[in-house]
Amino acid sequence: MAEVMDEIAREIRDNKVLVYMKGTPSFPMCGFSAATVQVLRDIGVPFKAVDVLAEPEKRDAIKVFSKWPTIPQVYVGGKFIGGCDIVREMHARGELAPLLRAAAGD
Amino acid sequence: MTSPEEIRHSIERAFPGARVHVEDTTGAGDHFEIEVTTPAFSGKTPVEQHQLVYQALDTLMPRIHALSIHTAAS
Numbered sequence: 001m002a003e004v005m006d007e008i009a010r011e012i013r014d015n016k017v018l019v020y021m022k023g024t025p026s027f028p029m030c031g032f033s034a035a036t037v038q039v040l041r042d043i044g045v046p047f048k049a050v051d052v053l054a055e056p057e058k059r060d061a062i063k064v065f066s067k068w069p070t071i072p073q074v075y076v077g078g079k080f081i082g083g084c085d086i087v088r089e090m091h092a093r094g095e096l097a098p099l100l101r102a103a104a105g106d
Numbered sequence: 107m108t109s110p111e112e113i114r115h116s117i118e119r120a121f122p123g124a125r126v127h128v129e130d131t132t133g134a135g136d137h138f139e140i141e142v143t144t145p146a147f148s149g150k151t152p153v154e155q156h157q158l159v160y161q162a163l164d165t166l167m168p169r170i171h172a173l174s175i176h177t178a179a180s
Contacts, residue, residue: 032172068153069160069167085175086152 004061016103017047018075020062025049032084036072039087043097045104077103107135108169120162121146125180136171141178148179155179 011018017040023029025037040047052059052071063069066080074081076099081087090096110128117126117140124144131137140159147155155177160167167173 032174067157070173080153082153082156086156089152089176 001057001061001064004055004057005065008058008062008065011048011050012075012078015048015075016077017045017100018050019047019072020050020052020058020074021072022051022053024051029053030071032070033072036074036084036087039091039096040074040100042091043100045100076100108166109135110138113138113140113163113166116166117142117159117162120158131172131174136169138170138172139174139176141176143178143180145180147177150179152177 019033019036019040021028021030021033021036023033025041028034028037037049050058052062059071062071062073066073068080068083070083072084072087074083074087081090081099087096090099110130113128114126117128118124121142121144124142124146126143127141129139131139142155142159146158150158156175159175159177163170163173
């Protein structure tokens with residue numbers, strides 16, 4: 001578990017916009033992951049996606065890492081901002097795009 | 107599987123006096139949408155609010171396949 005936790009910490013540090021999801025952006029394997037990717041695409045910033053279905057150990061580790069029991073999980077600028085519901089709500093309020101653009105631009 | 111009643115009771119135990127709405131979105135007992143409004147959420151970020159809800163549902167989570175959460179402070 002320790003090794004995969006380190007890897008997660010590196011991914012979060014090295015990717016300004018990062019989503020842990022089920023499946024890939026082209027082939028999401030869950031409605032919540034699909035909806036989250038759709039929001040990120042609407043905003044149009046580049047993002048990195050990690051498919052936890054391809055990495056079972058990471059699927060468990062990310063839940064402990066974020067203290068969050070569900071997938072997807074979105075990190076922006078090194079900070080956990082939430083799962084599908086929070087991302088969608090922030091997008092509906094117009095709060096997500098500025099946050100993502102600020103993170104992607106620096 | 108679980109039930110809207112079981113979920114509501116768990117949340118009400120954790121947040122006495124909260125306004126709680128639970129919907130079984132497919133009727134199959136494993137997809138739920140829940141809304142929780144409580145003063146316990148004031149001053150907390152959305153992430154912290156959802157984490158509190160997940161904690162309240164800790165023992166039920168393995169029996170839930172999909173969960174949508176909406177929280178607000180009252």
